[in-house]
Amino acid sequence: MPEEADQVRFATAPTDATTEVFGTPEPLTTDAAAPLLASRLTPPVPPEPVVLRPRLLDRLERGVGGPVTLVLAPAGWGKTTVLSGWARGERDGPAPVWVTVAEGDTTGRLWAYLAAALRAAVAEEPDEGPPPVPDAPPRPEQLETLAAALATRERPVLLVLDDLHRVTDPAALAGLEFLLRHGDGRLRLVAGARHEPPLALHRWRLAGDLTTIGPDELAFRTDEVVDLLVAHGVPVPPEAVPRLAERTAGWPAGLRFAALSLSAGADPARAVERFGGDQPDVAAYLRDEVLTPLDPAARDVLRRCAVTVAVRADLAAALTGRADAGHLLAEAAREGGFVQRDGGEPPWYRPHPLLADLLRDELDRLPAEEVRELHRRAAGWCAAHDRPAEALRHALAAAEWDDATTLLLTRWPELAPDEPAPAPAPPEPSAEAVRRDPELALAAAAERAYAGDPAAADGQLRRAVAHAVDLPEPRRDRFRRLAAAVELGLARLAGDHEEVRRAADRLLATVSAPAGLPSAAGTDVGGAGPAAAGAGGGVPAADPRADNGEEDDVRAVADAALGLVALAEGALTTAGARLGTALVAARRAGRPRIELLCASRSALLEAARGALRAAEEHAREALAMPPCQGWSSRRDCGHAYLALALVCWQRDRPAEAAAHLALAGPAGAEPGAAALAALCRAGLLADGGEPAASLRTLAAARAGAPGPELGAWLTAAEAQLRAAVGDLEGARALLDVVGDGGSPDPALALASARLRLRAGDARGAERALPDWTAPEAADWPLPVRLGAGLLEAASAGSAGDGRRAGRLLEEVLALAEPEGCRRVFTRAEPDVRDLLATHLDSGTAYWATVSDLLRDVDAHRPEATPDASARALDEPLTERELTILRYLQSILSNVEIAAELSLSVNTVKTHVRNIYRKLDATRRREAVRRARELRLI
Numbered sequence: 033m034p035e036e037a038d039q040v041r042f043a044t045a046p047t048d049a050t051t052e053v054f055g056t057p058e059p060l061t062t063d064a065a066a067p068l069l070a071s072r073l074t075p076p077v078p079p080e081p082v083v084l085r086p087r088l089l090d091r092l093e094r095g096v097g098g099p100v101t102l103v104l105a106p107a108g109w110g111k112t113t114v115l116s117g118w119a120r121g122e123r124d125g126p127a128p129v130w131v132t133v134a135e136g137d138t139t140g141r142l143w144a145y146l147a148a149a150l151r152a153a154v155a156e157e158p159d160e161g162p163p164p165v166p167d168a169p170p171r172p173e174q175l176e177t178l179a180a181a182l183a184t185r186e187r188p189v190l191l192v193l194d195d196l197h198r199v200t201d202p203a204a205l206a207g208l209e210f211l212l213r214h215g216d217g218r219l220r221l222v223a224g225a226r227h228e229p230p231l232a233l234h235r236w237r238l239a240g241d242l243t244t245i246g247p248d249e250l251a252f253r254t255d256e257v258v259d260l261l262v263a264h265g266v267p268v269p270p271e272a273v274p275r276l277a278e279r280t281a282g283w284p285a286g287l288r289f290a291a292l293s294l295s296a297g298a299d300p301a302r303a304v305e306r307f308g309g310d311q312p313d314v315a316a317y318l319r320d321e322v323l324t325p326l327d328p329a330a331r332d333v334l335r336r337c338a339v340t341v342a343v344r345a346d347l348a349a350a351l352t353g354r355a356d357a358g359h360l361l362a363e364a365a366r367e368g369g370f371v372q373r374d375g376g377e378p379p380w381y382r383p384h385p386l387l388a389d390l391l392r393d394e395l396d397r398l399p400a401e402e403v404r405e406l407h408r409r410a411a412g413w414c415a416a417h418d419r420p421a422e423a424l425r426h427a428l429a430a431a432e433w434d435d436a437t438t439l440l441l442t443r444w445p446e447l448a449p450d451e452p453a454p455a456p457a458p459p460e461p462s463a464e465a466v467r468r469d470p471e472l473a474l475a476a477a478a479e480r481a482y483a484g485d486p487a488a489a490d491g492q493l494r495r496a497v498a499h500a501v502d503l504p505e506p507r508r509d510r511f512r513r514l515a516a517a518v519e520l521g522l523a524r525l526a527g528d529h530e531e532v533r534r535a536a537d538r539l540l541a542t543v544s545a546p547a548g549l550p551s552a553a554g555t556d557v558g559g560a561g562p563a564a565a566g567a568g569g570g571v572p573a574a575d576p577r578a579d580n581g582e583e584d585d586v587r588a589v590a591d592a593a594l595g596l597v598a599l600a601e602g603a604l605t606t607a608g609a610r611l612g613t614a615l616v617a618a619r620r621a622g623r624p625r626i627e628l629l630c631a632s633r634s635a636l637l638e639a640a641r642g643a644l645r646a647a648e649e650h651a652r653e654a655l656a657m658p659p660c661q662g663w664s665s666r667r668d669c670g671h672a673y674l675a676l677a678l679v680c681w682q683r684d685r686p687a688e689a690a691a692h693l694a695l696a697g698p699a700g701a702e703p704g705a706a707a708l709a710a711l712c713r714a715g716l717l718a719d720g721g722e723p724a725a726s727l728r729t730l731a732a733a734r735a736g737a738p739g740p741e742l743g744a745w746l747t748a749a750e751a752q753l754r755a756a757v758g759d760l761e762g763a764r765a766l767l768d769v770v771g772d773g774g775s776p777d778p779a780l781a782l783a784s785a786r787l788r789l790r791a792g793d794a795r796g797a798e799r800a801l802p803d804w805t806a807p808e809a810a811d812w813p814l815p816v817r818l819g820a821g822l823l824e825a826a827s828a829g830s831a832g833d834g835r836r837a838g839r840l841l842e843e844v845l846a847l848a849e850p851e852g853c854r855r856v857f858t859r860a861e862p863d864v865r866d867l868l869a870t871h872l873d874s875g876t877a878y879w880a881t882v883s884d885l886l887r888d889v890d891a892h893r894p895e896a897t898p899d900a901s902a903r904a905l906d907e908p909l910t911e912r913e914l915t916i917l918r919y920l921q922s923i924l925s926n927v928e929i930a931a932e933l934s935l936s937v938n939t940v941k942t943h944v945r946n947i948y949r950k951l952d953a954t955r956r957r958e959a960v961r962r963a964r965e966l967r968l969i
Contacts, residue, residue, distance in 0.1 A: 108285025251282025309389030602739020642814020
């Protein structure tokens with residue numbers, strides 16, 4: 033035996049009943065008859081240290097309930113590690129059998145390993161007898177016999193095929209596909225591959241029988257990154273962990289490289305910041321495993337597109353000159369992981385952060401003029417496609433100073449760093465260029481502020497101000513405005529609300545009474561009269577560097593900034609006024625970026641106030657705006673989705689509200705929006721029967737709520753929910769701050785009144801109830817106003833004053849109906865249903881609305897199902913009788929009901945008589961009352 037046989041174990045396929053079932057098999061091919069490596073039939077031992085990820089193991093365990101489970105991801109995403117960990121784990125049934133596909137496996141060789149694996153599965157259940165497993169590529173009759181044998185098994189065979197992407201010939205897997213389809217579900221395939229295998233997956237996908245685990249699920253979450261670092265013994269500070277997760281995008285191999293690198297350094301936090309895809313080990317892995325397998329044309333497209341953070345098909349074509357650049361990007365992104373595609377139309381593509389580092393490193397190796405040309409092309413495309421910040425960055429990188437300055441002068445309102453997009457710093461303009469044109473340094477400052485680099489931006493701003501002292505008057509005024517706008521951007525970037533207000537005031541002052549600029553850099557720009565024209569030259573009024581008014585632009589930028597500060601502080605009324613002013617100014621000035629920002633947040637504020645129709649309209653307008661596409665403006669779109677979530681929640685459409693709330697993710701990073709999102713999420717949890725989770729959500733949000741108004745809304749919601757679950761003491765403790773002699777927030781006052789009424793103190797509830805009819809109540813949130821009116825109406829009904837209760841309820845309906853606000857009725861106290869039913873009998877201008885509300889109230893009561901109601905009757909009502917019964921609630925006569933339903937009057941009379949008989953009633957009112965008791969209407 034050769035010497036290496038001591039190191040490599042072989043598994044030979046034992047003889048069994050195969051020959052008895054099939055007769056004498058045909059001679060095997062040479063490769064099929066060769067000894068089988070046991071290592072390919074055994075799950076490999078995961079690399080140490082092992083980090084268990086139960087969520088993935090559970091996902092696999094659920095997946096094998098169906099016929100096919102695929103773990104698809106590029107190299108280094110931990111496919112084999114996850115599969116082997118699952119295959120080696122303990123389970124009730126038999127262990128999965130394993131086959132590792134090798135490069136160059138022929139059909140015969142693959143089936144030799146499949147035969148050995150299936151025989152091993154049978155060995156786990158010897159009583160069932162050996163299956164007729166062929167050692168060579170099976171013939172059709174052999175496959176049918178094997179499928180029939182599998183179908184008789186008590187338990188399914190779990191077959192794991194790792195590295196299945198190495199099989200490129202569909203014929204090699206034709207037999208396996210046949211067994212999956214005809215083995216009566218007794219063969220379950222779990223495959224790991226870099227791309228989809230050559231199987232007819234569409235059939236399983238359409239049937240819902242295909243489970244796919246991709247890079248998004250395989251990526252390490254932040255808590256799993258912590259587990260990995262602990263397992264490697266790397267003491268990374270907690271605040272550095274999210275940064276590492278972001279830099280690696282959860283890529284398992286990248287995280288292991290990082291852990292090894294960090295363990296060798298003395299300063300892990302600093303090492304995290306320096307870790308990138310250009311490090312030798314990471315770069316070598318990415319080149320060998322990611323770039324080398326790609327088509328050379330695709331590699332070239334990725335490298336040249338590395339001048340931008342993200343790219344779409346037409347931009348890629350402009351950069352590379354290739355008409356097929358978009359197709360190549362789509363192919364590279366097909367399996368995800370290293371080239372990510374967003375869901376926009378047209379789609380944008382973005383490389384994995386570590387791959388982007390490597391691609392930029394390779395880009396830098398191109399001739400300098402070639403790189404500059406790529407930036408010139410990118411600048412032109414971005415300027416033409418309403419992306420001024422990116423255009424400015426590329427113009428600076430291409431040293432196109434005039435273009436960069438022109439972009440600042442013409443597009444400065446759209447360069448505010450609302451959502452900083454980090455990007456490498458372009459070359460710094462030369463001293464001579466800045467001396468000749470100080471606005472160029474302002475452009476560089478604006479670019480760095482937009483990229484989230486305040487230190488570099490401040491340095492460029494000071495540089496610009498230092499060279500602007502001797503500018504002539506018309507040009508100096510315009511420079512003052514541009515500098516103030518850059519200062520405002522830096523204040524927003526720093527989150528300094530007071531400085532935002534001061535900078536906004538300075539910017540607004542430039543359209544009223546301009547004076548010397550009290551710059552944030554501590555330098556005034558002034559004192560330059562006509563005699564100073566030598567520094568900058570006389571500038572005609574039409575020159576873009578001169579002061580050309582721009583009042584709408586100034587107000588749009590300044591008021592938007594002030595509105596965002598007010599929203600972050602919870603001053604909702606101020607925020608609404610400022611954002612509304614900015615929205616009008618942005619539309620007049622033609623600034624879609626600011627329009628989107630203001631429209632999305634205005635929609636959110638309208639939804640919070642209960643102006644549901646306006647909120648829905650503005651939110652959908654915002655989502656329809658072009659800047660919502662691609663990788664930018666996701667936070668703005670998040671606010672629009674959050675507005676829609678609040679609208680659907682108040683209209684009692686929980687499924688739609690939850691769907692919109694899931695899309696609002698980025699908006700939750702801002703304090704004001706986060707509080708409103710918590711209100712909506714907690715309400716949905718409570719409505720869905722999860723009060724404990726709802727209370728936790730409200731308590732956490734209340735602890736960090738900005739401003740007294742949002743704090744009051746959260747407190748009121750938590751107190752009401754605590755009372756609903758029986759925690760009256762906890763609810764009282766929350767509302768103790770209200771007091772009897774003060775003027776509490778109306779939401780808190782309403783919650784206090786509800787709590788007292790629940791405790792049986794009707795008189796105290798009446799005293800605590802806020803006056804929802806007072807003139808100042810017009811400024812309250814509509815749900816609070818409706819809740820107060822509904823509570824007063826219910827109290828009047830309980831006191832026996834039906835006339836007053838009906839009048840109050842009609843006023844409440846008049847307020848609620850135009851906005852479609854329903855939740856305040858459908859999720860109210862039980863006696864509200866009786867109030868609505870009585871009101872329907874007495875006559876209302878909102879008959880259809882009240883009728884719908886009653887049905888919805890009943891739908892939320894599981895004990896009052898139609899089946900239960902029907903069982904209470906000796907003879908159930910027919911569908912036609914139920915329809916007419918609903919009309920009997922109204923004041924319509926039989927003749928009018930017949931006209932509504934296009935029936936004869938005699939037919940209606942016959943149905944009415946049958947309804948009376950079945951309900952044991954003698955008149956209309958009695959029949960309606962009996963039907964409501966049975967929850968039929």
